Amino acid sequence: MTTEETSATAAARAAVTRNWLRNQLRNIAPFLTLLFLVLFFALASPSFVTFDNLANILTQISVSAIMAVGLTFVILCAEIDLSVASVANATGIIVAFFTLQEASVNIANIPLPGALAIVFALLSCLLLGAVTAFGVTWIGIPSFIMTLAMLEIGAGISAMLVRGQIAYAVPPLITTLGSGSLGAVPWIVIVATAALGLGHLMLTYTRFGRYVYMVGGNREAAEYSGVNVRAIIAAVMVISALCSGIAGMLGVAHFGSAQQDEFDNYLLDSISAVVVGGTSLFGGQGGIPNTIVGLFVLGVLNNGLDHINIDSFLKILIRGLILLAALIINVYAQRLRAEKPLA
Amino acid sequence: MDGGPLSDLARATSVAGSNPVLELVGISKAFGGVEALRNVDFALAAGEIHGLVGENGAGKSTLMKIIAGVHGDYAGTMRLGGTATRFRSARDARDAGIGMVHQELSVVADLSVAENVFLGEQPINRFGAVDWRRMRRNAADHLRGLGIEVDPCAPMGSLPLGLQQLVELSRVLFSGARMIILDEPTSALSPPEVERLFAVLQRLRKAGKSIIFISHFLDDVLRISDLVTVLRNGRKVTTVAAGDVDKRWIIDRMIGTGHDQLEESYIGDIRLDSRPNAPVVLDAQGLTAGRAYRNVSLQIRAGEILGIYGFMGCGQLELARTLFGKFAADRGALRIDNRPVRFRNTSAARRAGIAFVPESRRSMLFAHEPIYKNMSISILGRLSPLLLKPALERRLARDRVNGLHIRPPSVERPLGTLSGGNQQKVGLAKWLTFPPKVLVLSEPTRGMDVGAKSDVVRIVRGLRDQGIGILVVSTEPETVLALADRILVMKKGEIAHEFASETVSKDRLLAVA
Numbered sequence: 001m002t003t004e005e006t007s008a009t010a011a012a013r014a015a016v017t018r019n020w021l022r023n024q025l026r027n028i029a030p031f032l033t034l035l036f037l038v039l040f041f042a043l044a045s046p047s048f049v050t051f052d053n054l055a056n057i058l059t060q061i062s063v064s065a066i067m068a069v070g071l072t073f074v075i076l077c078a079e080i081d082l083s084v085a086s087v088a089n090a091t092g093i094i095v096a097f098f099t100l101q102e103a104s105v106n107i108a109n110i111p112l113p114g115a116l117a118i119v120f121a122l123l124s125c126l127l128l129g130a131v132t133a134f135g136v137t138w139i140g141i142p143s144f145i146m147t148l149a150m151l152e153i154g155a156g157i158s159a160m161l162v163r164g165q166i167a168y169a170v171p172p173l174i175t176t177l178g179s180g181s182l183g184a185v186p187w188i189v190i191v192a193t194a195a196l197g198l199g200h201l202m203l204t205y206t207r208f209g210r211y212v213y214m215v216g217g218n219r220e221a222a223e224y225s226g227v228n229v230r231a232i233i234a235a236v237m238v239i240s241a242l243c244s245g246i247a248g249m250l251g252v253a254h255f256g257s258a259q260q261d262e263f264d265n266y267l268l269d270s271i272s273a274v275v276v277g278g279t280s281l282f283g284g285q286g287g288i289p290n291t292i293v294g295l296f297v298l299g300v301l302n303n304g305l306d307h308i309n310i311d312s313f314l315k316i317l318i319r320g321l322i323l324l325a326a327l328i329i330n331v332y333a334q335r336l337r338a339e340k341p342l343a
Numbered sequence: 344m345d346g347g348p349l350s351d352l353a354r355a356t357s358v359a360g361s362n363p364v365l366e367l368v369g370i371s372k373a374f375g376g377v378e379a380l381r382n383v384d385f386a387l388a389a390g391e392i393h394g395l396v397g398e399n400g401a402g403k404s405t406l407m408k409i410i411a412g413v414h415g416d417y418a419g420t421m422r423l424g425g426t427a428t429r430f431r432s433a434r435d436a437r438d439a440g441i442g443m444v445h446q447e448l449s450v451v452a453d454l455s456v457a458e459n460v461f462l463g464e465q466p467i468n469r470f471g472a473v474d475w476r477r478m479r480r481n482a483a484d485h486l487r488g489l490g491i492e493v494d495p496c497a498p499m500g501s502l503p504l505g506l507q508q509l510v511e512l513s514r515v516l517f518s519g520a521r522m523i524i525l526d527e528p529t530s531a532l533s534p535p536e537v538e539r540l541f542a543v544l545q546r547l548r549k550a551g552k553s554i555i556f557i558s559h560f561l562d563d564v565l566r567i568s569d570l571v572t573v574l575r576n577g578r579k580v581t582t583v584a585a586g587d588v589d590k591r592w593i594i595d596r597m598i599g600t601g602h603d604q605l606e607e608s609y610i611g612d613i614r615l616d617s618r619p620n621a622p623v624v625l626d627a628q629g630l631t632a633g634r635a636y637r638n639v640s641l642q643i644r645a646g647e648i649l650g651i652y653g654f655m656g657c658g659q660l661e662l663a664r665t666l667f668g669k670f671a672a673d674r675g676a677l678r679i680d681n682r683p684v685r686f687r688n689t690s691a692a693r694r695a696g697i698a699f700v701p702e703s704r705r706s707m708l709f710a711h712e713p714i715y716k717n718m719s720i721s722i723l724g725r726l727s728p729l730l731l732k733p734a735l736e737r738r739l740a741r742d743r744v745n746g747l748h749i750r751p752p753s754v755e756r757p758l759g760t761l762s763g764g765n766q767q768k769v770g771l772a773k774w775l776t777f778p779p780k781v782l783v784l785s786e787p788t789r790g791m792d793v794g795a796k797s798d799v800v801r802i803v804r805g806l807r808d809q810g811i812g813i814l815v816v817s818t819e820p821e822t823v824l825a826l827a828d829r830i831l832v833m834k835k836g837e838i839a840h841e842f843a844s845e846t847v848s849k850d851r852l853l854a855v856a
Contacts, residue, residue: 205730207723213712214720220706223669225720225773226693284711 026278026285026333030293030326033276037297041304048307055186061299062192063088063251065291067270069199070243072291073236075274076203076216078283079136079143081240085267086154087128088248089260093158095121095174095249096167096258107165114171121249122242128154129241133234143237151267158260167258170249178253188250195243200288212236216283272319273298276326282334297322363422364389364553365410365441365522370419372405379405380417383579385572387522392544392554394568394585396561397597401574403557407524410555411443412436442520446527448511452500457482459499460514489513489543504656505536509543522553529563530818531655541567559819561590573597617829617843618647623681624812625666625697625781630675635661636836639675643781643812648803650827651816652852658836660702663785663816667699668692679780693721696780700770702789707770710759714749715740717758718773725777743772747802764795771802781812788822800825820849 021028041048067084074081097109098117112120128150135146170178177187203209211232215222223229247266252258277294279286301322305315363386372380380402387393397403408414409421412430421428423439430436450459458465460482468474482495491509499507508528515523529537544554544567558564564571565585573580573596580596621644630639636658643649653659664670666677668686677684679695686692689699698721701707709717719726719736726732726739740754747768749761758766767787774782787803788796803826807813815826823830830842832855840855 207727207729207731210716210720210723210731214709214716217709217712218706221708222720223689224667224699224701224707226689226699227720228688228690230688231690284709 022333022336025336026280026330027290029329029333030276030278030290030297033322033326034293034297034300037300037304041300041307045304045307048304053303053307055184055189057296057299057303058189059186060303061273061295062186062188063247063254064266064269064273064298065192065295066195066247066250067244067266068273068291068295069195069288070236070240071270071274072199072279072286072288073203073212074143074240075279075281076212076283076286077233077236078216078219078281079233079236080271081132081143081147081237081244082267082271083128083132083147083150083154084240084244084247084270085263085265086151086158087125087241087244088251088266089263090128090154090157090161090248091121091125091245092170092248092252092262093161093167093258093260094124096170096252097161099167099169099171101167101169105165105167105169107162107167109161109167114173117171118173118249122245125241125245125248126238128245129238130234132241133237136237137230137234155260162258162260164260168256170253170258174249174253176253178250179256188254191246191250195246196288196292203287208232208235213284216280216285218284268319268323269298272323272326275330276323278330278333280334281327281330294326362389363387364424366422366425367406367410368420368422370406370409370417370421372409372414372417378577380409380577382419383574383577385579385582387553387555389521389553390548390551391570392548392556392568394564394571395555395557395574396559396564396571396593397574401597402577403574404526405577406574407443407526407555407557410436410522411441411524437518437520440519440521441524442515442518442522443524444508444512444515444526444528446530448504448507450499450507450511453498455496455498456486456493456502456510457495459510460485460495460517462514464518485517486510486513489516490546491543503536505532505539508532509540512543516547516552520552522555523547524555524557526557527559528556529558529560533654537563559821561593565590565593612846612848613824614846615828615830615842615844618644619843621645621647624679625814626678626681627666628676628678630662630665630672630677632658632661632665632670632672634836635670636833639833639838641831641838643814645780645812646807646810648807648813648815648826648828650823650830651814651833652820652823652830653818653833655818657833659816659818659833660785662833663699663783663814666692666781666783666814667697669699697783698774698779698781699783700774700785700787702786704763704766704770708758708766711757713755714744714758714761714769715754717769718743718754718776721773722776739776743775746775747772748798764791764798767791767795768798768802771799775806778806778809778811781814782806783814783816785816786818786822787815787826788817789819796825820852824849824852 047053067088071081071084095117097107098112098120099114100111101107101109132146132150135141135149136143177191180187182190203212211222211227214225214227215229215232219229248263251263255262273294274291275281275294276297277286277290277292279290301319305318365387367383367385370380370383370385371378383402383406385406395403395406405414409417412433412435415429415431428439430439451462457479461478465473466477466481479495486493486495489509491506491513493502493506493510499510502510512523528540532540547554556564556568565588568585570582571585571588571593572582573593575597623642624645625643628640631637639662641649651659651662661670665672668689668691677686684695686695692699709720715737718740723731726735737754743749744752744754749765749768749772758769761769784803788799791799803813803815807828815823817823824847830847830852831838832840832842832852834855
């Protein structure tokens, strides 16, 4: 081999590496962010790297994790669901509404057996998801606007049912899953893990999952390949509502109360988790592993900021800046991939 | 120049322009490793209409993009009125008096004719508001000066395509263009509209404007041009006076030799090998869809290629989409294998045995996904109801890649890294693992070079011989003539003529369109 050939192969190899790096930017950047945050908080606070605190973080991110599973499906399809927190809130309130409350709670509710209350709550969130799906796929309302309407509808349902009051009791199964533990592991962490695992299996190993990626990658091409694009988009909207509903019920049990505006922070948290994790806002790229990294980035950030004793108002600003950085990387990674790969 | 006869040189020198307004010398341009232009010379004089012809991929559009300032990084020299110039942007070119009218017009359908003429530079009154009256008056004067009779208040979208094109041309002129590039200006026009366009072009020539006329329609080029430049494979073959040569001569220069089948479709008669006795697989009766097409009835037969030809916008593309459940018809009945069907979406059409390859690569391919996923997308349901079988997907894709000689022969490469022709093959290949009953191809050879075109012709004929019913829809007569066994000609949304079991030529095809 001549020197020229050697340098040519070296150059080719460098090009391959560059290509790989630019394609993996959306996966690498969130991971590096997570490493950096963990390192930073570990050095800044002795109480951060403890087993108890890891358990804390896991518990803290569980509710948004369940919502983020559904959102991952939606964002992979290049749609958005702004109603997740609102649907969660409504479903949590509905399950409490159908549960016998203590005498001190002044809500005109309808007590039912626990199993029935859960079924009704699940049906409600599925119905809300179906309405969203209908609006987006059948009427053709952009999901951004449709789910904004659904956000308001969910808030309205919540407000109507509790009328400014607070309900506390939920069916025993929900109480266990939301606030109980299996040995040392909180049930809510197990449920969140199961939801993430199930979502990953669906996206990676099923026909439906492949369609989700293809519809997000190029909707027109999917349609011209004979994929029922409307059905796929309707399905992800319903899946998202179902995940939100489950997160809402467990969240109510976890917080110990069902009231209006309880989940307001969770909309931003769950969307941030998906986007910070590197799932493309333009659809077709990313997945549950990205979402998991994103959840940890946000979880570590929220938790770590408490450990270093920082102004709680500054905390909000920092979260905003992190989200902005993630958005920039997200769009930048998309642009890199859109360019012609190196020959 | 690759061995042209002496007469070429003689012709070329005899017509060399005396005082060019635009001159390109030794232009070369490569994209990545692919050479698009090599050492091309080109000159344009004032008051000259200069035809530019060549196969797709010959370098016409690259050359025009250099002139129009889209590509700034090329080798060679461009001189404008004798001064060496290099445009850095399309804006530079426009400021230097070069305008372009694209095949896909850039008019704003919802604005009036006058607003379109003045797009971006509306006259304003002394309060800084748009002076509507002056704008309408000036637009009317300007259009009349070009011999275009049109109401300046009419919404652009309400005009026929031919008039929209003239309004766009007048806008380009109005913004100060002295040199105008027309890209395929006659492809969507009816014969009377072509006459009107040519009258306007003659007028511009008299006024000393220079025009570059790019077209596949050689008759049109020869009729209107003073000079014709032929490109082939990125090189200039020759520049001749249009009056000295005929179509046959130009075609020989354009495609060289060794592509008899394609050459045949450019000129001369084609014998249609129709199969009137083959079983009908798809039967459409009285399909009507709003303004797109009306009362279309047709039969697609097993083992026969039905071609539908028509000018751009005559409804044939919408008709093809209707057969794949993508464009809803208001009325009419569709039967497959003699059973009535109704497609509510493309998925239903696919399950009924219809395959569709759209005209644009962008709408058939997932550029970032590997080849095997691009191929398996249409057949996942038949491989397994629930779980994916990636090993099987890869194996089936490998068979297709080998069978169609797709290069490079890897099923893992992201599709976007393949060449255009190979991408197109993948778009076709994905339907072939489980052969469909009916294959609908929309513009199957658009933008392909000669080699890729002959590949497509061979593949599609092979599929026909397997007994698939094939529909080829195109606005290029060559494509339909090269492929079809039977031809329907559509005109303004209706079927105007059928050619079956007879000889047909491009002239006869165009005569009824």
